[in-house]
Amino acid sequence: ISFYGFLGKDETGNDMKILRVYYEEKDYVIYSIAQINRCKNLFSESNNIFILENPSTYHQCIEEFPNEAFICTAGNLNFSAYKFLDRLKLEENQRVFYLGDIDPEGMIIAEKLKNRYSYIKIVGMNKEIYEENISDRELSEKSLKKLDKLYSFDENLIEAIKKYRK
Numbered sequence: 001i002s003f004y005g006f007l008g009k010d011e012t013g014n015d016m017k018i019l020r021v022y023y024e025e026k027d028y029v030i031y032s033i034a035q036i037n038r039c040k041n042l043f044s045e046s047n048n049i050f051i052l053e054n055p056s057t058y059h060q061c062i063e064e065f066p067n068e069a070f071i072c073t074a075g076n077l078n079f080s081a082y083k084f085l086d087r088l089k090l091e092e093n094q095r096v097f098y099l100g101d102i103d104p105e106g107m108i109i110a111e112k113l114k115n116r117y118s119y120i121k122i123v124g125m126n127k128e129i130y131e132e133n134i135s136d137r138e139l140s141e142k143s144l145k146k147l148d149k150l151y152s153f154d155e156n157l158i159e160a161i162k163k164y165r166k
Helices: 017-024 033-037 055-064 079-087 104-116 127-132 141-149 155-164
Strands: 002-004 007-009 041-043 048-052 069-072 095-099 120-122
Touching: 002 055, 007 017, 033 079, 041 079, 048 055, 055 069, 069 079, 079 104, 095 104, 104 120, 104 141, 127 155, 141 155
Parallel strands: 048 069, 048 095, 095 120
Antiparallel strands: 002 069, 007 041
């Protein structure tokens, strides 16, 4: 998993020095599950934390908003992403947002996140934004069928995706 703008504490409560270096240098980190497992707590000083599906969006956001915190799932929710979020310690004033692709797979990721972490707010996944940014990529029947299993999205969005098949 890749992240930016986070600090961490180990099992003994000490700062994770390597994370402090990345934080102070305003650089992103790529961590394995073994490295995440050495973190007891992960936290950010930013009031806004963004979970992004797309790596190019992630890097663009880091450049444009260097004082915010970002997590990149790179198109899927793997064990590392869950472990990271399980260790995330939030302050009362902090908000966590998910911005993903408006396609069946991105919507499934959003729904899984929302089901497991009720504090996450899904943003940018509505019919208006979809229609302003329709992809050129045709969705397969298999992908379109996944829409029938989603229950937390506006029906207008789901119908638009089925209509345009993109």
